[in-house]
Every structure is written in C-alpha cells, then in structure tokens.
Amino acid sequence: MVLRAGLLIILGTASANSATGFAGAAACRPCHAAVFAAQSASEHARALARSSATQPPEWAFGAGVQAITFVRRLDAEHYLEEGRSWYRESDSFEITPGHQNAAGVRYRIFDPAAGILRCFVCHSTGPVALDADESIMPAELGVRCESCHGPAADHVHDPARVKPRNPGKFTAARLNQMCGDCHRKPAAPDETSNLADPWNARHQPLMLAASKCFKASQGKLSCLTCHSPHAPLEQPAAAYDSACTKCHPAARHTQPVGARPCAECHMPAVRAQSHLSFSTHRIAIYPR
Numbered sequence: 001m002v003l004r005a006g007l008l009i010i011l012g013t014a015s016a017n018s019a020t021g022f023a024g025a026a027a028c029r030p031c032h033a034a035v036f037a038a039q040s041a042s043e044h045a046r047a048l049a050r051s052s053a054t055q056p057p058e059w060a061f062g063a064g065v066q067a068i069t070f071v072r073r074l075d076a077e078h079y080l081e082e083g084r085s086w087y088r089e090s091d092s093f094e095i096t097p098g099h100q101n102a103a104g105v106r107y108r109i110f111d112p113a114a115g116i117l118r119c120f121v122c123h124s125t126g127p128v129a130l131d132a133d134e135s136i137m138p139a140e141l142g143v144r145c146e147s148c149h150g151p152a153a154d155h156v157h158d159p160a161r162v163k164p165r166n167p168g169k170f171t172a173a174r175l176n177q178m179c180g181d182c183h184r185k186p187a188a189p190d191e192t193s194n195l196a197d198p199w200n201a202r203h204q205p206l207m208l209a210a211s212k213c214f215k216a217s218q219g220k221l222s223c224l225t226c227h228s229p230h231a232p233l234e235q236p237a238a239a240y241d242s243a244c245t246k247c248h249p250a251a252r253h254t255q256p257v258g259a260r261p262c263a264e265c266h267m268p269a270v271r272a273q274s275h276l277s278f279s280t281h282r283i284a285i286y287p288r
Contacts, residue, residue, distance in 0.1 A: 021151030022126040025144035028152065031159065036145075039230040044143035048123035056082055061123050064088060065233070066276055069096050071119065073135060074106060079116045081105045087275035094275055109134060122182035126151075148178070148229065167229065172214070172222035179223050180205035195282055201270035207281040214283070217247065237261035237279075255288070 025045075029036040039045055043063035051060045051070060058072040067087045074080040083102035084093040095102060107116035109130075117136065120128050125147045126139030146152050150165040167175055176186055186209030187193045193200065195210055204223075208214050214221050226243045227233065234240070238261040244251075248262075257265065268286055269277045 021153045023153040023156045089275040172219045176205045201278040204281040211283040237263040
C-alpha cells in the first residue's frame with residue numbers, strides 16, 4: 001500500500017476492498033433495494049466500463065450521455081488517453097475534450113501528478129490498485145454508493161451501531177467541495193477563474209459557487225436542491241422549475257417569457273466545444 005500524489009494505491013487487487021473498509025455497492029442492495037436500483041441506472045454508476053467489442057480498447061470513460069473517451073495501456077510505464085472520443089450528438093468520433101489533436105495524451109503511471117490515476121479515481125469507487133504488472137485496476141467500476149457515503153464495510157457488518165457518511169447533512173459549501181473533487185472545486189479565495197470561458201461550463205461546483213443565487217441563499221442552495229443523489233439526471237429543463245420556485249415563487253420578468261423553463265434562460269446551455277454543451281451553473285440573468 002503506497003501513497004503517491006495524495007492517492008491511495010493498493011499493490012495487488014485481491015484484498016483491496018477489505019484492506020480499506022470498502023464493501024462494494026452490492027452489499028448495500030439487501031437493505032436499500034430501491035436506492036440501489038435507481039443509482040445503478042444513473043450516469044454516475046456507468047462512468048467507467050471495459051470497452052465493448054465495437055469500441056476502442058481498453059477502458060471506456062463516461063456514461064455516453066454526451067461522449068465516451070477511451071484509455072488503454074500503452075506500454076509498461078504509460079497509459080494513453082485516445083485522441084478521438086465518441087460523441088452522441090454527432091454519433092461520430094471527434095477530437096477528445098481538451099486535446100489539441102488526434103494523437104492522444106500519454107500518461108506515465110507513476111508521474112508525480114498522478115494524472116491517469118486521478119482519472120480512474122474519479123470514475124470508479126474504492127481504492128485504485130495495481131496488478132503485478134502494474135496495470136491499473138479500479139476496485140469497483142463507476143461512481144457507486146461508497147464514493148459519497150465512504151467505506152461501508154463496518155456499517156454492513158453492524159448497521160445499527162456504525163452509520164455511513166451522509167452528504168445530505170453537509171452544508172452547501174462542504175457538499176460543493178465534495179462534488180468538486182471530481183467536477184472541479186470552487187475557486188479558492190486567492191484564485192481567479194475565467195468564468196466567461198466556455199470550457200468552465202462543464203465545472204459545475206466552480207460555476208455554482210460563483211452564482212448570486214448560491215451566495216444569497218445562505219446555505220440553502222446546494223447540488224442536492226436540484227439533483228437527486230441517486231437517480232439518473234433529469235434532462236428536461238422544466239424538471240428543475242420546482243426547485244427555482246421554492247425561492248422565487250412569484251418571479252417578476254421585464255419581458256414575456258411564456259412557458260419557458262427557468263433554467264433555459266437563467267442557466268443556458270454553453271457549447272464548451274464542438275458536439276459538447278453544458279448548462280452553466282452560474283445562475284444569472286443573461287441577455288436573450
């Protein structure tokens with residue numbers, strides 16, 4: 001067991017979960033069947049998979065709602081993030097998000113920045129392990145129960161005495177920090193972020209923390225105000241109107257809006273790059 005760049009790496013996969021107190025999502029199912037079923041169908045649960053026979057090898061990152069990026073072992077010391085990802089919008093392979101060309105990006109397994117390991121950490125649950133040949137092996141595919149609730153082996157063994165972490169009781173700021181571990185944390189007090197950069201639309205905690213609604217809510221507005229932590233993401237913008245009207249029951253508009261959903265105007269879709277758009281989480285009044 002070694003620690004590199006702040007990441008826990010288990011050498012050898014056989015006892016990875018037991019050594020760190022993780023039980024695996026299946027252990028949650030007997031007592032939480034409905035939540036388990038909902039979360040299993042969510043995008044988080046499908047954040048990482050082995051590539052299918054029709055996909056580039058070896059790992060498929062992303063649930064495919066917008067895109068899937070592929071990663072493979074390149075040689076004894078490196079992994080390659082492929083330079084072409086599949087995009088649902090065009091049903092085609094185009095340049096991978098953040099890449100400059102189709103050559104791909106090489107990551108050294110034991111680079112001090114631990115770039116490739118962090119990719120696996122955010123798309124899986126539990127400790128990232130290295131096999132005897134130093135192939136990266138996630139403990140559990142996808143973002144499952146213990147990614148948010150913490151290691152639960154002791155809870156499974158003695159549920160009455162040992163309670164798992166409950167993010168539902170976190171403050172909005174703490175929850176934003178936790179989600180930001182993978183979705184990018186809010187800007188630090190001494191940090192300046194270009195909030196007008198379209199690429200930042202994909203960094204929800206960063207943008208939410210910068211919005212007036214978040215700042216003025218006095219901790220009432222958090223990720224969980226709008227999003228179920230277990231169910232698949234609701235795609236229609238109108239699905240979030242009820243969350244908006246809790247604080248704005250009689251919103252006044254300076255021009256006719258008709259039946260347009262709140263988020264369509266106040267959280268408009270931003271095209272981060274070709275074939276990739278995100279609803280900005282910097283809630284504001286935008287020119288039409």
